[in-house]
Amino acid sequence: MNIAEERIDRLHGLAREAAADGEFDRSREYVRLARRLAERNRCGLPKGLQRSACDACDVYLRPGRNARVRVHRGRVVVRCHDCGATKRHPVD
Incomplete structure (x- = not known):
């Protein structure tokens, strides 16, 4: 696991915590940062973050x-x- 993937995992955790606290604007910023990092470093987002973030408005669901x-x-x-x-998405 490289540095970018570790940071994406950390941002995923922070987005989850912010959404649990009801701070959806802050969680939106964490999701946007994670997506930007994944794009720049050509590594995918974890499946958990892909499925729990809105593709249209980037809020953590x-x-x-x-x-x-x-x-x-x-x-x-x-x-x-x-x-x-x-x-x-299909039922797992």
């Missing part, structure tokens, strides 16, 4: 607080309350 999560036809459907964007 917390089910029940700022995201609606449903299971429909073998897929998990996550809808962001901030921007209304929808993500679908």
Whole structure:
């Protein structure tokens, strides 16, 4: 694991903590920083961060607080309350 991946993991943890505290603007900044780092260093985001961050507005999604999560036809459907964007991924 290189330095960029370690920093991305740290930013993921900080975004999760900020969202748990209700500071969604701060969590949005952490997600944006993590995405920028992954882009620059050509390393992917961890699957946990990919699935728990909104692609449209970069906010860290917390089910029940700022995201609606449903299971429909073998897929998990996550809808962001901030921007209304929808993500679908297969049930693991």
